[in-house]
Amino acid sequence: MLRGKNIIIGICGGIAAYKTPQLVRLLKKEGANVKVVLTEGGARFVSELALATVSQEPVYRAIFPSSGTTDFTHHISLGEWADALLIAPATANSLGRLAAGLCDDMLAACFLTLRPGKPVLIFPAMDGQMYLSASVQRNIATLAGQGCTIIPPESGELASGQCGLGRMPEPEAILSHLQQSLRSEERHSPLHGRSVLVTAGPTREKIDGVRFISNYSSGKMGFAIARAAAKRGALVTLITGPVHLETPPGVTRIDVESAADMHAAAEEVFSSCNVFIAAAAVADYRPRAPYEGKIKKEDAEMQLALVRNPDILAEFSKQRSPKQLAVGFALETREGVECARQKLEAKQLDLIAFNYFDGKNSGFEVDTNILTLIDRHGETLELPKLTKDEAAEQLLDAIERLTPVNAGNA
Numbered sequence: 376m377l378r379g380k381n382i383i384i385g386i387c388g389g390i391a392a393y394k395t396p397q398l399v400r401l402l403k404k405e406g407a408n409v410k411v412v413l414t415e416g417g418a419r420f421v422s423e424l425a426l427a428t429v430s431q432e433p434v435y436r437a438i439f440p441s442s443g444t445t446d447f448t449h450h451i452s453l454g455e456w457a458d459a460l461l462i463a464p465a466t467a468n469s470l471g472r473l474a475a476g477l478c479d480d481m482l483a484a485c486f487l488t489l490r491p492g493k494p495v496l497i498f499p500a501m502d503g504q505m506y507l508s509a510s511v512q513r514n515i516a517t518l519a520g521q522g523c524t525i526i527p528p529e530s531g532e533l534a535s536g537q538c539g540l541g542r543m544p545e546p547e548a549i550l551s552h553l554q555q556s557l558r559s560e561e562r563h564s565p566l567h568g569r570s571v572l573v574t575a576g577p578t579r580e581k582i583d584g585v586r587f588i589s590n591y592s593s594g595k596m597g598f599a600i601a602r603a604a605a606k607r608g609a610l611v612t613l614i615t616g617p618v619h620l621e622t623p624p625g626v627t628r629i630d631v632e633s634a635a636d637m638h639a640a641a642e643e644v645f646s647s648c649n650v651f652i653a654a655a656a657v658a659d660y661r662p663r664a665p666y667e668g669k670i671k672k673e674d675a676e677m678q679l680a681l682v683r684n685p686d687i688l689a690e691f692s693k694q695r696s697p698k699q700l701a702v703g704f705a706l707e708t709r710e711g712v713e714c715a716r717q718k719l720e721a722k723q724l725d726l727i728a729f730n731y732f733d734g735k736n737s738g739f740e741v742d743t744n745i746l747t748l749i750d751r752h753g754e755t756l757e758l759p760k761l762t763k764d765e766a767a768e769q770l771l772d773a774i775e776r777l778t779p780v781n782a783g784n785a
């Protein structure tokens with residue numbers, strides 16, 4: 376359930392903070408990617424080094440970048456990265472800061488920049504009298520009203536030696552609250568339980584036994600989409616050309632080589648998928664008759680006859696039912712919006728994502744992309760430069776907006 380999920384743990388200054396390295400370990404064991412944000416108070420109770428070691432990530436504290444850094448947006452990118460924010464222990468002070476909308480440390484910045492709908496779980500832990508005070512209760516009510524899940528402290532032995540209300544739940548209990556919350560978030564996604572077919576990567580078109588025609592596609596965009604869809608609870612099949620990428624958790628991967636292979640593999644899945652997202656850079660042409668062995672160099676020139684490959688996306692689009700969504704990509708070198716619109720029309724797509732090829736911020740091999748999304752209603756969304764994971768989330772949000780809420784099987 377937590378496999379591949381991005382979780383931020385915000386740790387504030389309460390004695391219960393000493394249990395958080397154990398919590399980080401539990402989440403890591405479940406396959407989550409964990410980043411820790413420590414408040415100044417939190418750092419008085421638990422060591423940054425311990426948290427960095429168990430999370431295998433730097434611990435985030437300062438909102439302002441340290442001198443010499445080139446990452447000027449880490450105060451917003453961390454919140455955008457997260458699938459859930461867990462604040463344990465949450466002190467009276469941090470509850471007040473968050474309820475007031477302040478942005479005075481990394482925890483507050485993460486809270487403000489979290490993507491809409493992502494779960495925030497808050498575990499207040501403090502002296503019982505303090506917890507029950509009118510001010511803390513007002514702040515808790517404000518945060519609950521904004522959609523945060525507040526898990527009240529437990530009764531038991533307190534740091535003061537007394538018994539009473541105020542204990543933070545044990546790490547195992549926190550983990551199970553998080554799992555429950557992510558499970559219900561998945562159920563909210565219109566993609567939950569739907570079959571999503573993604574194509575990714577380049578294809579290789581054989582010239583002879585040792586040579587082929589291909590392109591620079593790394594498959595990163597398609598893999599990011601498959602990962603994001605699986606995280607939303609979709610049943611994802613990923614058909615990929617030759618790439619050097621790990622299969623995202625929970626995704627069924629089919630490796631292919633040529634456009635014809637990809638076409639054949641996709642056809643098997645067409646009728647049962649609810650959404651087809653064609654992110655592969657499929658070769659438009661293949662050598663008409665690949666040579667069996669190795670072509671010897673003989674003449675000064677040689678001619679290679681090419682024939683058109685099947686257009687996998689257009690074919691799916693032609694034969695699909697009205698309940699199935701077809702999403703394409705368009706890599707353009709100029710007049711992008713116009714060309715992409717024409718492709719959307721010609722291939723009868725529900726959505727097209729286009730980007731220019733600039734070799735630096737968008738396109739093949741790089742980790743970022745600058746996409747423009749155009750849907751079948753003509754709605755256009757120009758996205759800023761995002762990581763491919765973030766761009767994938769935006770693309771899926773757009774697909775969800777087009778997914779009929781009560782659509783059944785394909």
Ligand code: C5P
Pocket residue numbers: 574634653654655656657658659684685686687688689702703704705706718
């Ligand atoms: O027409 P163009 O190749 O620019 O269209 C790109 C879109 O069509 C991409 O989504 C790509 O994955 C898909 N496509 C395909 N089969 C092809 C060529 C492109 O599915 N043979």
